Every structure is written in structure tokens, then in C-alpha cells.
Amino acid sequence: MGERSPSIDRAADVSTGLDAALEGVSSKGTAMRTRHSLTAAVIALIAIVVGIVITLLMGSGPNAHADEPGAAPSIVEPSPPTAREPAPGTSGRKASAGPARTHQKASTKASTKASTKASTKASTKASTKASTKASTKAGTKAGTGPSKAVVTTVPVAAPPQAPRLGPATVPAGAEYALSADGQAFTMTQSSLESGTDVGWLSRSRTTTIPVSGDASLVLAVQGYAFADTGATAVLTVTVNDHSWTRSFRAGTDRTYTEGIDVPLRNVHSCRITLKVEVLGGDGYLNVSVIDGQLS
Numbered sequence: 503m504g505e506r507s508p509s510i511d512r513a514a515d516v517s518t519g520l521d522a523a524l525e526g527v528s529s530k531g532t533a534m535r536t537r538h539s540l541t542a543a544v545i546a547l548i549a550i551v552v553g554i555v556i557t558l559l560m561g562s563g564p565n566a567h568a569d570e571p572g573a574a575p576s577i578v579e580p581s582p583p584t585a586r587e588p589a590p591g592t593s594g595r596k597a598s599a600g601p602a603r604t605h606q607k608a609s610t611k612a613s614t615k616a617s618t619k620a621s622t623k624a625s626t627k628a629s630t631k632a633s634t635k636a637s638t639k640a641g642t643k644a645g646t647g648p649s650k651a652v653v654t655t656v657p658v659a660a661p662p663q664a665p666r667l668g669p670a671t672v673p674a675g676a677e678y679a680l681s682a683d684g685q686a687f688t689m690t691q692s693s694l695e696s697g698t699d700v701g702w703l704s705r706s707r708t709t710t711i712p713v714s715g716d717a718s719l720v721l722a723v724q725g726y727a728f729a730d731t732g733a734t735a736v737l738t739v740t741v742n743d744h745s746w747t748r749s750f751r752a753g754t755d756r757t758y759t760e761g762i763d764v765p766l767r768n769v770h771s772c773r774i775t776l777k778v779e780v781l782g783g784d785g786y787l788n789v790s791v792i793d794g795q796l797s
Contacts, residue, residue: 664716
């Protein structure tokens with residue numbers, strides 16, 4: 503067992519003194535109980551009680567176990583002072599704990615928020631940097647690069663060209679005039695005729711005109727026709743594979759203008775053949791002018 507406590511020894515000494523005092527009083531009898539003895543006994547009793555109380559108080563104090571090794575005292579840092587005064591009706595301890603706790607909570611919240619924001623910002627920056635680096639690497643490997651714009655050139659269809667007529671080589675006895683914009687022409691004929699007085703009853707002449715684009719060609723053929731009794735004057739106009747015939751019966755004696763609409767599709771030239779003839783009697787037919795206009 504361990505060593506006895508000094509407080510226990512002191513209590514034993516006080517008890518022994520009390521017993522001795524009582525024995526002294528008893529041995530002397532009633533005659534020896536004087537005022538002084540009673541006073542001494544009371545003082546001894548009071549001393550005993552005070553000693554016991556002091557012993558008990560000292561036993562629970564900081565030196566009760568001074569000889570025994572104890573745990574190292576913890577150091578508590580004081581809370582930072584605050585200007586906030588305690589609310590009325592609260593103890594000083596509770597009032598001082600409230601602001602300290604509030605300050606600690608606010609400090610913890612601010613620290614957590616700042617830490618989270620910094621962590622998020624760093625994570626986002628690292629993720630963006632990694633993504634950009636990966637994209638750049640992939641783009642460079644593919645040969646395009648992340649910032650290299652792929653420009654697709656769409657060819658613009660050229661507007662369709664307006665159809666045009668070109669210069670023509672005409673036979674002897676004819677003249678050809680082309681407009682500046684290539685949209686019209688005039689061709690005059692000086693000897694395209696037939697009849698009994700001319701010396702031949704049929705004659706023809708062909709002119710080829712270059713054409714670009716699709717269009718319609720409107721022709722106006724002008725001349726003079728005469729047919730006596732029993733005679734017929736016949737005009738035939740052939741453009742490429744299309745032919746038109748106009749007959750002038752007996753009794754005709756006048757100038758004429760014949761209009762013809764010729765389609766020009768997927769062709770590169772316009773071949774015009776004019777034929778005049780007189781049949782069955784005395785007559786005359788000629789072509790003096792042919793005008794053409796694209797439409």
C-alpha cells in the first residue's frame with residue numbers, strides 16, 4: 503500500500519488529544535470539572551472540528567495529491583476580447599462565451615468559404631488548362647489546331663449569260679448587220695427572187711448565224727409577191743430543223759411581211775434558208791429584208 507496522507511495523520515492526532523482530554527476530565531470526577539476544564543474541552547472540540555473541515559478542504563484542493571504525479575495542466579488560450587457587452591440578466595461567463603463562439607463561428611465560416619472558393623478556382627483553372635492542352639495536342643496531331651478555322655469555299659454559280667447572236671458570213675448579194683448587244687440583226691437581199699420574167703422559177707439562199715444561250719428568235723421576212731391567173735408564189739423559210747411555208751394565190755400583187763417565232767434550245771448556230779418559187783403560170787416573188795430579234 504502507498505504512504506499515508508498527512509491530513510489523515512493530523513486527524514488522528516486531534517482524535518487522540520480529544521480522548522486524553524476526556525479521560526482527564528472523567529478521572530478527576532465531578533469536582534474537577536471547573537470552568538477552565540470546560541473551556542479547554544470546548545476549545546479542543548472546536549479545534550477538532552476546524553481541523554477536520556480544514557483537512558477536508560485541503561484534501562480536495564490542488565495540494566491534496568501533491569506527492570503523486572498528475573496529468574500536465576492544459577493551457578487554455580483566452581478568447582479574443584470583444585466590444586460586445588453582455589446582455590442584461592446573463593452571467594459574465596455566458597456573456598463572454600457568446601461573442602467568442604460567434605466570432606469563432608464567423609471566422610470558421612469565412613475560412614471555409616475562402617478555402618472552398620480557392621479550391622474551386624484552382625480546380626477549374628487546372629481543368630481548363632488540362633482540357634485546352636489536350637485539345638491543342640489533339641488538334642495539332644490531327645493537323646488542324648484548336649484555333650485554326652476551317653474555311654469552306656462554296657463556289658458561287660456564275661449568273662446565266664444572256665443569249666447572244668454572233669457575226670455571220672453571208673452569201674453574195676446579201677448584207678448582214680448585227681446590233682452592238684448581239685440581240686438583233688438585219689439582213690438585206692438584193693437578188694433573192696424568182697419569176698417568169700427573171701429567168702428562173704425557183705431560188706434559195708442560206709445564212710448561218712452563231713448563237714450562245716437559249717432563247718427564241720423572232721423573224722420578220724419582207725418582200726413582194728405577184729401571182730397571175732393560174733399561178734402561185736410560194737415562200738419557204740427553214741431555221742435549223744423547222745420549216746414554214748407561205749403561199750400567195752392568183753390575183754396577189756403586193757408587198758408582204760411574215761412573222762416567224764423560232765425556238766433556239768441547246769444549239770450553237772442558227773441556220774436560215776430562204777426559198778422563193780413561182781408555180782403554174784406568170785408570177786413573181788422575192789425577199790428583200792429579214793430582221794431577227796432574240797426574246
